[in-house]
Amino acid sequence: MRKSFPFSAIVGQSEMKQALLMAAVEPRLGGVMVFGDRGTGKSTAVRALAALLPPMKVVPGCRYGCAPDDSTTCFEGCRERAGKRTEAASVPFVDLPLGATEDRVVGSLDLERALATGEKRFEPGLLAKANRGFLYIDEINLLEDHLVDLLLDVAVSGQNVVEREGLSIRHPARFILVGSGNPEEGELRPQLLDRFGLSVDVRTPTDIADRIEIVKRCDAFDRDPEGFCAAYEGDEHAVLDQIAAARKKLPKVDVPDSILELGTRLCQAVGADGLRGELTLLRAARATAALAGKKHVLPAHVGAVATLALRHRMRKNVLDDTGSTARIERAVAELIPA
Known part of the structure; x- marks a missing residue:
């Protein structure tokens, strides 16, 4: 494979x-x-x-990859037939x-x-x-x-x-x-x-050094996938450990009311439609804090994810020819001083 x-x-x-x-x-x-x-x-x-x-645990023979500890009942009865047996799957x-x-x-x-x-x-x-x-x-x-x-x-x-x-x-x-x-x-x-x-x-990278490095890495991977992957094994484990730690910490990350108010003010400032923007800001900021190993969501975490969470929820302003990204960055700068 x-x-x-x-x-x-x-x-x-x-x-x-x-x-x-x-x-x-x-x-x-x-x-x-x-x-x-x-x-x-x-x-x-x-x-x-x-x-x-990492591989996930599944119910043996289940065509839907159900988790053994899932409380819902699989309509094909796979979990009941398997009992306590589990197997690993990618x-x-x-x-x-x-x-x-x-x-x-x-x-x-x-x-x-x-x-x-x-x-x-x-x-x-x-x-x-x-x-x-x-x-x-x-x-x-x-x-x-x-x-x-x-x-x-x-x-x-x-x-x-x-x-x-x-x-x-x-x-x-x-x-x-x-x-x-x-x-x-x-x-x-x-x-x-x-x-x-x-x-x-x-966007396509414009930095010459980055473009050269991308070509070198793609060529090295094509010539020797096993050797190339082995060279990044340590870095891959570091990313995996970061994800595992963040998943464990996520339910415990505290979101103060001041952060919720900041998210609301930010959505109002950029004119985001509906309330999905605020909910996404909350979840994205909490995930960012968990990835950083923090116990509380900080204003900086909200600012870091604002563009990702809001750029596609904004109406075009005929009186403002700047793009949505620039408008969000401007609002972040005003509401979250450096």
Whole structure:
């Protein structure tokens, strides 16, 4: 099996890596949208993070990768049949193709079995395979709108409900949704973009030294994947330890009322629509504090995630030709003095 490019070996793109780390620590953030130029390492970073995470415990034989300690009942009874037995499995990474049908995504009746035996049996789709892992959609702005609506609803609820062909199925589908695309090929509808927790802008590096280093590392990985990964093994363990420590600390991180007020004032200052911005600011700032090993969320943590959490929730101001990022940075500078 071909190794994935090490997460710690990715040059630059600090905003994208920060967003993915926060999503790995706090899945309730609602996923990450990465817009930017082609060939900037978007899918590489997501695959690298999924490969970096330690194997997870699953119920043996379960087609949905259910956790042994999950309190909900698997409708196929896998947990009851397995008893206390468990097995290890890699964190799922599912790449959803643009041409995928709704049946392929949500699952459908197993026609071959139905024709052969007359038995109605559900054939899980891509959402089932992505349970407890990552669901990656490249060029999500080109995906059919009804599929995007379906994916976002499942990502929020954590369950996939299938009512068709005489079947009534409800199975777990908790995954970190990561979408990427090139704005030149079409924008994502604002009401759908708003459902993503974090939004990242990725651009082609302009620094000559960075570009040279990227080419050198990609070439070295292609020539000797085993040796290249071995060279970054220590750095990968450091990232993994950071994620594990942050997950453990996250429930204990305190968020003072003053931080909640700061988040509200920031959302009002930039004109963010709805209240998802404030909730995302809270979760992102808490994840950032946990990654930094802090016990309390500080104003600096809110400022660090403000752009990621709010840039895609702002209306365009015809009287202000500056971009959303500049407007957020200006509001942060006013509300959170250095």
